[in-house]
Amino acid sequence: MRYEHEKEETGTATKLSYLLIGGGIGAILALLFAPKSGNELRGDIADVTRKGIEKSKETAALVGEKAGDYYEVTRERASEFYQTAQEKAGELTEKAKQAAARSTNPLSAALEAGKDAYAEEKRRTDSKAITEGRPTYPVENKDENKDENKDENKEG
Template identity: 40%
Template sequence: MSEAVGTNKGGLLLGLVIGGAVGAVASLLFAPKAGSELREDLSNTYRTLNDKTSKLASTVGQKTQEIVSSVCETTQDIAATASEKAKDIVSTVSEKSQEIGSKASDVIDKAKESKQLVAESLQAATSNSSHGSNNNQH
């Protein structure tokens, strides 16, 4: 909102300067004066306008530099924050990946152990049933 107010003030100031210049030139041209007086008044008005325009241009240049500096600083701050957040995310993802890998490895080891236990149980059951059927036949 302050940028809009600043822009409106600059436009108003420029309008006042141009309006003043047009009014001054018109009053000089329509005033009953001798040619040399008219030329001197026009010359003075031109110098005044030139000075005001130079000051206005200088002010606009300074404000522009301030805005550019502010935007640059803000952009650098945003970039630094984004970089830090990205590093945090990468670190978190890496930690979670390691945790998941470790848990997956544990699950795989337990599955292998369970498979081994089931195989041993089946083998024992098969052995027992074949021994039991042999005992029934004798």
């Protein structure tokens, strides 16, 4: 994406280049067709060439200066963008950690409470079984079931 000021500067630089090239060609043609002696013509060509080189150096310095300015601005913006992106990433990471901690805390707390309740109940039933001398699981007495079945058969 190009900005308006880039289009203007590109257009200006292009126009300036075309102007210098056209001026150089026109000057050379004017010198070649002007009625002068060989010495004068060579001197004029040397002068025009020297002026063209000076203009080229000035233009190159100007372009280099603008390029340096653009480089600095771009570097500063990139640095700011990188810093901002780094800060945002840090904030998002911290928020994600906090959200993960919030979402796992109730689950882990409930899990721990369940484990503790199970361990307490197991300890209590085991100690009760030891003191009473009976197992912790329900045991069906087969003799009692037979007696109950006999009683039901007599009534029926």
